[in-house]
């Protein structure tokens with residue numbers, strides 16, 4: 037559960053709504069005071085982000101903005117901070133090998149994925165919601181649109197979430213996803229990947245991204261990966277880390293994530 041709280045509450049209606057939220061979820065008051073407003077956000081680093089329109093990635097041509105963006109005055113956009121409802125978050129949500137079991141363990145290779153969420157100055161971002169979704173080991177999502185001829189796993193949903201700790205660290209236990217065809221071009225296959233969504237300290241800091249695995253031969257053919265500027269591309273590939281494995285149980289990968297932060 038995510039609340040969006042605008043800290044510039046002025047009208048009676050806004051005050052009434054905010055009081056109702058704080059009465060029902062008193063921890064929001066703490067979250068508001070521990071989520072300081074950013075003085076000014078750094079501009080988006082276009083040296084690291086893919087373009088809105090990428091010819092190799094066909095659906096961006098219809099989904100991406102066709103016109104120049106309208107810049108929203110910062111006073112409207114930046115005072116709104118995400119505040120999370122703790123009652124909806126359970127520790128098992130970070131364990132995708134257990135959070136959807138019906139009659140056994142999910143099939144596939146267990147992996148641990150750990151990392152830190154940092155701002156552009158390298159400062160850790162605690163209390164940051166990290167959401168993860170993915171295909172199963174056979175390369176199939178639990179979604180009606182996904183009709184890939186591969187089996188679903190009754191014990192795997194492919195969705196998890198957690199909050200970063202005081203040092204900005206997060207951790208997931210999951211199954212290594214399979215590659216899947218996606219119809220973008222002839223014989224198109226997505227590399228193995230995890231999808232991530234994060235909320236930062238203000239709504240403009242939200243990031244939706246993907247994590248890839250080292251050594252995947254499909255990376256060289258994937259337009260989504262290749263549309264990311266070359267200097268930032270490898271930041272999307274996790275590091276295999278023997279020290280993060282669990283002996284006899286799961287391999288370990290490290291994937292740090294940087295969110296847009298204050299300009300200074």
Ligand SMILES: [Fe+2]
Nearest residue numbers: 171226229231
């Ligand atoms: Fe995907």
